[in-house]
Amino acid sequence: xxxxxxxxxxxxHHLMAVGHVDVLVGVxxxxxxxxxxxxxxxxxxxxxxYFPRDRSVLINSDGGSDDGTPSLVRNASADDTxxxxxxxxxxxxxxxxxxYHGVPGKGNALRQIMTAADLIQARAVAVLNADVTGITPExxxxxxxxxxxxxxxxxxxxxxxxxxEGPLVTQxxxxxxxxxxxxxxxxxxAPEFGCSxxxxxxxxxxxxxxxxxxxxxxxxxxxxxxxxKGFRCCQTGLNPHPATPTRTPFGELFAQVVDSAFACxxxxxxxxxxxxxxxxxxxxxxxxxxxxxPPVVNGTRLTEAxxxxxxxxxxxxxxxxxxxxxxxxxxxxxxxxxRLRYPDPLWASTVYQFLLAYRGGVMRREHIxxxxxxxxxxxxxxxxxxxxxxxxPLVDEALENLCREFExxxxxxxxxxxxx
Amino acid sequence: MAQxxxxxxxxxxxxxxxxxxxxxxxxxxxxxIIIVGWLIAMxxxxxxxxxxxWLRINVAAERFGVTPLLKTADLPPADxxxxxxxxxxxxxGFLLSGIDVLGFTSLQGLLASFWAFVPRLLxxxxxxxxxxxxxxxxxxxxxxxxxxxxxxxxxxxxGAVRWLILILTGAMALEQIAVARTVVLTAFAxxxxxxxxxxxxxxxxxxxxxxxxxxEHQFPEQPRSSADEISHL
Numbered sequence: 001x002x003x004x005x006x007x008x009x010x011x012x013h014h015l016m017a018v019g020h021v022d023v024l025v026g027v028x029x030x031x032x033x034x035x036x037x038x039x040x041x042x043x044x045x046x047x048x049x050y051f052p053r054d055r056s057v058l059i060n061s062d063g064g065s066d067d068g069t070p071s072l073v074r075n076a077s078a079d080d081t082x083x084x085x086x087x088x089x090x091x092x093x094x095x096x097x098x099x100y101h102g103v104p105g106k107g108n109a110l111r112q113i114m115t116a117a118d119l120i121q122a123r124a125v126a127v128l129n130a131d132v133t134g135i136t137p138e139x140x141x142x143x144x145x146x147x148x149x150x151x152x153x154x155x156x157x158x159x160x161x162x163x164x165e166g167p168l169v170t171q172x173x174x175x176x177x178x179x180x181x182x183x184x185x186x187x188x189x190a191p192e193f194g195c196s197x198x199x200x201x202x203x204x205x206x207x208x209x210x211x212x213x214x215x216x217x218x219x220x221x222x223x224x225x226x227x228x229k230g231f232r233c234c235q236t237g238l239n240p241h242p243a244t245p246t247r248t249p250f251g252e253l254f255a256q257v258v259d260s261a262f263a264c265x266x267x268x269x270x271x272x273x274x275x276x277x278x279x280x281x282x283x284x285x286x287x288x289x290x291x292x293x294p295p296v297v298n299g300t301r302l303t304e305a306x307x308x309x310x311x312x313x314x315x316x317x318x319x320x321x322x323x324x325x326x327x328x329x330x331x332x333x334x335x336x337x338x339r340l341r342y343p344d345p346l347w348a349s350t351v352y353q354f355l356l357a358y359r360g361g362v363m364r365r366e367h368i369x370x371x372x373x374x375x376x377x378x379x380x381x382x383x384x385x386x387x388x389x390x391x392x393p394l395v396d397e398a399l400e401n402l403c404r405e406f407e408x409x410x411x412x413x414x415x416x417x418x419x420x
Numbered sequence: 421m422a423q424x425x426x427x428x429x430x431x432x433x434x435x436x437x438x439x440x441x442x443x444x445x446x447x448x449x450x451x452x453i454i455i456v457g458w459l460i461a462m463x464x465x466x467x468x469x470x471x472x473x474w475l476r477i478n479v480a481a482e483r484f485g486v487t488p489l490l491k492t493a494d495l496p497p498a499d500x501x502x503x504x505x506x507x508x509x510x511x512x513g514f515l516l517s518g519i520d521v522l523g524f525t526s527l528q529g530l531l532a533s534f535w536a537f538v539p540r541l542l543x544x545x546x547x548x549x550x551x552x553x554x555x556x557x558x559x560x561x562x563x564x565x566x567x568x569x570x571x572x573x574x575x576x577x578x579g580a581v582r583w584l585i586l587i588l589t590g591a592m593a594l595e596q597i598a599v600a601r602t603v604v605l606t607a608f609a610x611x612x613x614x615x616x617x618x619x620x621x622x623x624x625x626x627x628x629x630x631x632x633x634x635x636e637h638q639f640p641e642q643p644r645s646s647a648d649e650i651s652h653l
Contacts, residue, residue, distance in 0.1 A: 168652040189653060250652060251568050257653070297650050305570070312567050312574050316560060319483070363483055363560065370564040384650075 006115040011098045015120050018094045022054035023047070023144055024122035028109030030063035032130040033072055039130050040076040040095075046140035047093050051148075057120070060097040061112045063104035069130075070097040106191070107214040110222075114200045124148040125200055126155075129191040134241035142236040143194035146284045154226035154233045155194035158186045160240040160287035162294045163395040164387065167380040168254065170399050173220070173261055176351055179406035180265055181227045182275035186235060188223045189257060195222075199231050213267075217260020228268040237287030251373060258369045262358045273414050278407055298388040302381025303340045307333040309374035316371050320357040325349055329375070342382040344405040350375055351406075352413045360420040443522075450518035457514020465507035472499035485556030485582075486549075505545070509538065537597070544593040551589025555582045572630055587611070 007015070025043045029036060040058065047056045060073040074097050100112040110127065117125045124147040128135060139157075146152040163170065169187055177188045195203075203225060208214040213221055226233050248256070265272065310317070310333040317326055328346050335341075354372045358365055387395045472478075481487045481498035495501055516531040559582035566574030591608040595601060623631065 166651065166653050253652060295650055309567055312563065316563065364557070367560050367564055370568060373568050380650075380652075 006101075006112055007119070008098065008101070011096065011112075011116065012119075014094075014096045014098070015116055018055075018057050018096075018120055020055065020121050021057050021094075022123045023051050023056045023148065024113075024117045024120070024125045025056075025058050025140060025144075026110070026113030026117070026125065026127045027058065027060045027073070027130050028063070028106055028113065028127070029060055029065060029069045029073070029130045030104055030109075031065045031067045031069060033065070033067040033069050035133050036060075036069050036072050036130050037076055038133045039128055039135055040073055042135045042137050043128070043140055044076070044093060045137035046144075049137055050141040051144070054148075057094040057096065057122075059113055059116055060095075061100050061109040062097060063109060064099060070099070073097040103215060105215045107209060107216070107218040110218050111204070111209050111214075114204055117197065117200045118204055121197060122200070123197055124194065125197070126194045127192060129241075131191070132241040134239055135192075136239050139238045142238060142285055143192065146234050146236060147194050147196045150234075150284065151196075151232065152194075152234045152284070153196040153199040153231035154223075155284075156185055156187065156223055156233065156235045156281070157190045157192050157238045158235045158283065158287050159190070159238050160290055160292060162292045163392055163399055164295050164297070164384060165292075167383070168257055168376070171347070171380055171383060171402070172351060172376060173257060174399075175348070175403040175406040176261060176265075176355075177220075177224065178278045178403050179410045180272040180275075181224065181268070182272065182278050183227050183233070184278050184280045184403075185223060185227070185233075189220050190223070191219050192238070193219075193222060194236070195226070196231075199226060202229065202231075208267075211263075213260055213263045216256040217263065220257070220260045221264055224264040224268055228271040234282040234284045236285050237283070239288055240290055240292055251370070254373045254376065255366065255369050258372060259365065262355055262365075262369070265355060266359060269417065273417065276410075278403070294388075294392075297384050299381035299384030299386075300337070302377045303337040303385060304381075306337065306340060306374065306378035306381065307335075309378070313371055313374065316363075316367070319362050320368060320371060321350065321353050325353055332378075337381075338385070340378065340382045341386065342379040344402050345409070347379050347402070348405045348409045349412075350379075352409060352416075355413070356416050356420055359417065446521050446523065450521050453514055453518035453521065457511055457518070461507045461511035461514065464510055465503040468506045469499050469503040472502050477502065484553045485559065486552045489552065489586075509541075513538075540597050544596040547593045547596060548589060551586060551592070555585035555589065558582065558585055584615075 025046075027036070027039060027043070032039075040060075043058050047054075047058075058073075060070060062070045062073075073095065076095075098112070100108045102108045113127060114125070124144045126140060126143040128140065128143075143155050143157065146155045166187075169189055173189055174186065178184055203222065206225065208218075208221055208225075310329055314326075314330075317329070321329070325346070329350070332340065332342060332346070351372075354368060357363075358368050362368070383398070387398055390398075477499050478487070478497050481490070486498055490496070490498065490501065496504070512534065516534050519527055520531045559578045562581045563574050563578035565571075566577050571577065587608070591604055594604045
């Protein structure tokens with residue numbers, strides 16, 4: 001789509017007034033009145049403290065909030081007087097809040113932000129998540145500095161969080177993407193990132209924006225695209241973000257994330273099929289050492305339904321999994337929920353066989369992804385039961401072993417991938 | 421008198437020879453049509469099976485849930501069945517054409533009726549295929565949604581959805597080929613009405629608690645809290 005159809009006349013007018021900038025921070029929003037003010041405040045503090053000589057702009061791309069989010073962004077300056085008295089930006093800090101067109105979603109918002117960044121040739125771009133309140137000026141700066149000062153093209157955040165948190169990332173997305181792409185990215189689905197103008201221009205040229213992946217899986221795609229197309233990537237530590245309850249129900253969230261991961265792997269197959277091992281990604285600044293509380297979970301509820309789910313889904317699973325894997329799952333399901341241990345090799349082969357079924361189209365793709373959800377819950381419950389009371393280093397070690405298991409099983413995946 | 425009898429016999433003989441001279445070529449033509457038709461039908465069956473194999477019809481049939489149903493009905497795999505349908509349609513066409521050549525008055529119009537029936541039969545087959553596909557899709561979608569949504573008895577629910585669609589499709593196909601139209605329609609209406617009533621009564625009497633639980637689960641008065649409510653991302 002041409003720039004003029006992504007950028008409204010009003011936004012173009014604003015951007016022309018802003019002119020070329022050094023730093024652009026984009027904040028996609030949709031009904032974030034409860035959390036947007038601290039985010040805007042952190043951005044302004046970051047501009048004033050860390051980039052006072054840079055031409056800076058904050059662009060809020062809003063999906064049609066009806067809770068006054070855009071006006072909160074526009075009027076946030078009155079709340080920030082205490083900040084400006086501490087440190088001044090030597091240039092005018094611009095703030096634009098604009099609606100984007102099309103279906104509400106991160107994809108359209110990001111496209112608008114990137115198109116604007118491309119137009120005003122922003123040297124460094126950071127995209128923030130308006131759903132969390134824990135972002136600090138240091139965090140904003142940490143996403144921008146590696147691009148601005150060290151010529152990195154893509155900066156992925158590393159959040160300080162307990163290893164039992166975010167099991168969809170630790171149990172599935174991280175090991176899968178790490179083994180496939182051959183890079184040790186800690187959080188490939190992070191909603192925040194920093195990037196260069198070169199990377200922005202590249203992303204805008206891709207045909208992903210009007211696809212389902214562009215609509216719901218853009219966070220994952222951005223990371224995967226940076227890795228697969230050889231951009232200079234690094235990671236940077238961010239403060240722990242207080243977890244806000246996700247608005248998306250689990251089933252929908254799981255389907256979006258897994259479908260996006262599988263779709264990325266399909267798009268980038270020519271890159272990752274030839275890669276072996278997993279290189280560490282440079283960590284330009286470690287996450288602040290703050291004690292994090294472990295989640296209050298022990299996996300009991302997640303494993304309770306596993307046996308029944310496997311039994312109920314047998315007729316679907318037998319079209320996806322090999323007879324051997326299905327037999328192992330059924331043997332696992334016969335155990336008491338309290339004794340359920342879903343081993344790493346079985347979990348890796350389960351995920352890979354689902355990926356192959358997705359590629360082969362043995363049934364509708366949404367059904368394949370939905371069928372994986374109960375198995376993921378069983379695996380997550382099993383892991384949480386096993387490590388609920390373990391010290392963090394032990395959990396980290398278990399997660400590292402899981403990633404290595406995915407790497408070990410990759411040659412088999414590659415062999416089968418070429419046959420599908 | 422004798423002369424008259426001799427003339428009659430001669431006339432009968434002449435008539436017989438004339439009829440035979442007319443019938444024999446027709447008979448030979450009929451046999452030729454049937455044999456050639458059989459050969460063409462065989463050739464077409466082989467070609468259809470080859471094309472079906474190339475198009476991986478059996479894989480598609482497996483994916484859309486047709487194969488298990490064919491096995492249940494003791495029918496051959498989809499490619500063989502498709503070849504057999506083509507074979508019998510073509511050969512029956514040739515057979516009836518051959519019989520038509522014989523010129524039997526009582527069989528006149530049979531061929532026309534057959535060719536009028538073929539499009540309806542094909543439409544019925546198409547309805548059945550679409551029905552199988554839709555039934556299997558609905559079955560799998562219901563099963564997965566029920567399992568992930570923690571709805572009780574997901575297999576029973578999804579199986580009921582599948583069979584309901586298959587029965588509806590079967591009735592539509594039979595209606596299309598006009599086989600016992602009144603009986604099929606009446607039987608279907610009675611069966612469908614009875615089934616709906618039975619389900620409604622059974623759910624109303626025995627499933628009140630389940631309905632309450634489902635509704636409470638879907639529309640909780642207060643946010644659910646549990647030790648295992650975890651942020652997955």
